[in-house]
Amino acid sequence: MGWDPRLLDILVCPADQGALHVDPVAAQLVCQVCHRRYDISDGIAVMLPTPAPATDPDVEQR
Numbered sequence: 001m002g003w004d005p006r007l008l009d010i011l012v013c014p015a016d017q018g019a020l021h022v023d024p025v026a027a028q029l030v031c032q033v034c035h036r037r038y039d040i041s042d043g044i045a046v047m048l049p050t051p052a053p054a055t056d057p058d059v060e061q062r
């Protein structure tokens with residue numbers, strides 16, 4: 001997996017600012033607080049909660 005482990009030092013859960021840890025099997029970041037999962041795509045964490053809030057403007061354009 002070609003992602004930078006230092007991401008964990010700078011990334012937090014966007015929902016609650018919780019610490020993240022890596023699930024190497026799923027290649028996802030997992031919030032230790034709310035257990036939301038975030039995909040890692042080409043070494044870049046996709047910081048969009050899987051169950052996206054309905055108020056998120058980015059989600060409406062599907």
Ligand SMILES: [Zn+2]
Pocket residue numbers: 013014015016017018031032033034035036
């Ligand atoms: Zn969280």
